[in-house]
Amino acid sequence: MQVIENLKVKEKVYIEKLNNGLTVMIIPKEGIKKKYIIWGTHYGSNDSKFIVPGENEVTEVPKGVAHFLEHKMFEQENGRNSLDVLSSLGVNANAFTTNTHTAYLYEATDNFYEALDEFMDYVQHPYFTDENVEKEKGIIGQEIMMYDDYPEWKVYLNALEAMYHNHPVKLDITGTIETISHIDKDILYKCYNTFYNPSNMCLVVCGDFEPKEILKEIENRLIEKKPEGEIKRIYENEDESIVKPRVESKMEVSIPLFTIGIKCIPPKQKEKVKTHIAIEILLNMIAGESSKLYQDLYKSGVILNMPSFEYEFTDDYAYILVSGASRNPDEFLEKFNQEIENYIKNGINEEDFERTKKMIYGEYVKEYNNVSDIARMFLNDFMKGVNSFDYIEEISTIDIEYAKQVLIDNFTTEKQVFSVVKSN
Amino acid sequence: MKQGIKLHTINTNKFKTNLIAMFLSIPLTRENVTKNALLTSILRRGCQKYKTQEEISKRLEEMYGAEFNCGLDKLGKNHVLKFYVESINDEFLPEMKENMLKQSIEILSEIVFNPLTENNGFNEEYTNQEKENVKQIIEAKKDNKARYALFRCVEEMFKDKPEGLYKYGYVEDLENINAKNLYEYYKELIDSCKIDIFVSGKLENTNIEQLVEQDENIAKLKEREPKFNINKPEEKAPMQQANNVEEKLDVTQGKLVIGYDVEASKQEIENEKFRYIGMLYNAILGGTATSKLFQNVREKASLAYTASSSFSYYTGNIFVNAGIEIENFEKATDIIKDQIEAMKQGDFSDEDIENARKVIISNIEGISDEQDTEIIYFLGQELSGRNVSLKQYAEFVQDVNKNEIEDFAKKININTVYFLRN
Known part of the structure; x- marks a missing residue:
């Protein structure tokens, strides 16, 4: 097993790639009662067009299959639902689907190994019937409608639609009521067999474990499978330009919501972590709590809360989102852009830069406070091709020059979109 | 600690952080609910030592992103004003010389117990801005429909009772609150409410009682016979019709x-x-x-x-x-x-x-x-x-x-x- 130790947060990660291709990561946490396990497949809502290893033809499936599969994985041939079985063991089980991956997880204080039997069994044994697939359409339909009532979701999705011409990242993870109506059990099996191969998966555990022991327990529960070749994922060509600079929707909200989206060039492998850190520092300097922008706009009543920042990237897309609520979203946008211009023209203040770096350092340390956050972070970063420890290691190497370059390369107004949701 | 003020310590080595919380509890009433909401909002705007929110934020960022938080909770028949600072334990800082725990208690007690005042009242500008802010928070209760539905059901069931109050108060009650009368109310509250101070983190080799008791702002607090309701459910008369x-x-x-x-x-x-x-x-x-x-x-x-x-x-x-x-x-x-x-x-x-x-x-x-x-x-x-x-x-x-x-x-x-x- 490969061991990586981080002396700053005083944590270790043990990494093993098994013969079947599965990557296992173990982060021991002595003295913590909760144990957390998460098993992810590199298969998300973006992956609806692909070539199955060994085939030549392109397979295209309806939007929303990854999420549908996630719901249906719990159903077992013996008529039981694994979520019920895990729940009866007193463990807290769940699953989720993102644009890039699907993950199954549970958190336990007792009965961890009994739950592990069920957990590893159900993820490895799908059971789909015409009947159980049909039934799920009603439940997922209600989930889709629940999201329709969230203005935060609308403002976010609109921003992505305004940024991307073709890339599926702009679509709802759940699919739509129309697309899911075309899903049947054969489609589910095909996607399962393609994407749930161990070589396309990663399992992370965090808790009071002896690494060798837990690795053995995991290995004992794996069914025999051979690693498969590369899955060719097909995304339509995506131009660097945006679709449209502005998009507005009407919904009942007490105060307008906004999202500024900036479409970026995906960072090169070696620059991923450093770019991410630099963008976090920059966003906090420009619009964070102590920034002039935020303080001025707060005092004039334009915004009432700190906007939230996000930088999302994969190998084939990257974007920045700045979201918040404002009585006058356009004024926020205007001031935000003025401030970026100001930073490019006049440079970055060193004192503010160093102070913000300290703050981000603290943020990274806090991420090691609980087992679920740690395990989820390691899985998420693995899917992006990075190691979570790199953030805390690389931050000291980011200087003003580097940050300035990242600013110039990424904060381009021509690739900026503005999404607003407000009442009639 | 003085009567009515209680220190609770939780010594644990599970975390990278120390969490300090100060809770002010008083009976939940229609008369006070809006004032409490406004109060928590104003306190975070500035104190004697750090007069603006910008100064507070910069200070916290300097402390490796220590995080200040405040909020309100309805706990039974009590309204609880909650204030927190979470900061990194010294062990995980690049420079070990900092005493982050002490600094965290200081800034938190300063914000809660030593607010910025002028002419025997709160700062006018802060008060007016925060009135707008609280108004917005109250109006936002319909934004999350599922949460709103639950709140409305509770409100219907507890008409004219403290349990049915909205924890952020009422827009019409904001009108009569100003920088002066709110400050008067604040002084009364600080002298009479129940105060609970919690410190959770790796505390061994720290004399936490001393650290808290000797904190300048906490030392100034008076003894009190705290006014609060002891929470327990009440008997219910059977409903005739739903x-x-x-x-x-x-x-x-x-x-x-x-x-x-x-x-x-x-x-x-x-x-x-x-x-x-x-x-x-x-x-x-x-x-x-x-x-x-x-x-x-x-x-x-x-x-x-x-x-x-x-x-x-x-x-x-x-x-x-x-x-x-x-x-x-x-x-x-x-x-x-x-x-x-x-x-x-x-x-x-x-x-x-x-x-x-x-x-x-x-x-x-x-x-x-x-x-x-x-x-x-x-x-x-x-x-x-x-x-x-x-x-x-x-x-x-x-x-x-x-x-x-x-x-x-x-x-x-x-x-x-x-x-x-x-």
Whole structure:
């Protein structure tokens, strides 16, 4: 097993790639009662067009299959639902689907190994019937409608639609009521067999474990499978330009919501972590709590809360989102852009830069406070091709020059979109 | 510590952070609820040492991103003003020389107990801006439709009672509050409220009592006979007829909330086990993935994505909620009522009980793995005049049997059906 130790947060990660291709990561946490396990497949809502290893033809499936599969994985041939079985063991089980991956997880204080039997069994044994697939359409339909009532979701999705011409990242993870109506059990099996191969998966555990022991327990529960070749994922060509600079929707909200989206060039492998850190520092300097922008706009009543920042990237897309609520979203946008211009023209203040770096350092340390956050972070970063420890290691190497370059390369107004949701 | 001010320390080496919390508790009343909301907002704007929010933020960023938070909670019949600072433990800082714990207590006590004032009042500008801000927060209560539906159901059930108040107050009450009279109110509050200070983190080799007691702002606080309500549920008169409320808003999905009363006698309520029996009842009804509601409303009838219940011990209620198609209102309410009825008939197995018990015990065991969760648990104990340790808590839950749950089920009576639709 490969061991990586981080002396700053005083944590270790043990990494093993098994013969079947599965990557296992173990982060021991002595003295913590909760144990957390998460098993992810590199298969998300973006992956609806692909070539199955060994085939030549392109397979295209309806939007929303990854999420549908996630719901249906719990159903077992013996008529039981694994979520019920895990729940009866007193463990807290769940699953989720993102644009890039699907993950199954549970958190336990007792009965961890009994739950592990069920957990590893159900993820490895799908059971789909015409009947159980049909039934799920009603439940997922209600989930889709629940999201329709969230203005935060609308403002976010609109921003992505305004940024991307073709890339599926702009679509709802759940699919739509129309697309899911075309899903049947054969489609589910095909996607399962393609994407749930161990070589396309990663399992992370965090808790009071002896690494060798837990690795053995995991290995004992794996069914025999051979690693498969590369899955060719097909995304339509995506131009660097945006679709449209502005998009507005009407919904009942007490105060307008906004999202500024900036479409970026995906960072090169070696620059991923450093770019991410630099963008976090920059966003906090420009619009964070102590920034002039935020303080001025707060005092004039334009915004009432700190906007939230996000930088999302994969190998084939990257974007920045700045979201918040404002009585006058356009004024926020205007001031935000003025401030970026100001930073490019006049440079970055060193004192503010160093102070913000300290703050981000603290943020990274806090991420090691609980087992679920740690395990989820390691899985998420693995899917992006990075190691979570790199953030805390690389931050000291980011200087003003580097940050300035990242600013110039990424904060381009021509690739900026503005999404607003407000009442009639 | 002085009378009425209590220090609670939780020494734990599970975290990278120290969490310091200061809670001010007073009886929840219509008269004060809006003032309290405004007060928490104003205090975070500036204090004597750091006069602006910008100075506070810069100071916190300098402390490796120490995080200040404030909020309000309704705990039974009390309103709790909550203030937190979370900071990195010295052990994980690049420079070890900092005394982050001391610095954190200092900045927190400064914000809460030493506010910026002018002419015997709060800063005018801050007061006016925060009045706008609180107004906005109050108006935003409709933004999250599911949460709004639950709040509205509670409001209908507790008309003109403290339990039914909105924790951020009322827009019409803001009008009469100004920088001067709010400051007068603040001084009164600080002198009379119950103050609980929690410090959680790696505290060995630290004389935490001394650190807190000698803090300049805490040392200035007076002794008090704290005014607060000891939380316990009250006896409920049986409802003659259920109250039906329908409200229209621009929603895609209907949000159904049914509020039930637990019509228990005084003696039953005072039984220490009442709370734990209620928790088990709720877990079986709608608290887990194997629960009756989840199984019947979601899995079998495919009517909902969310279908669950919650037990409110302080008010003595069970709330059932589900997000459903508007036209399925009748169907869903029927299924829900059937589940309540099935519980009354004792139609649940020993296995159901054991499953529910495991989920609850597991949650209890996990409490000390989260700093804030552990603090809030002990605050709840403090405000209900109890001191049940986590170990005892788990033992109480172990001890509940089927008869007790069945008896509890028989006391559940429908109070209000609330439906938010388009």
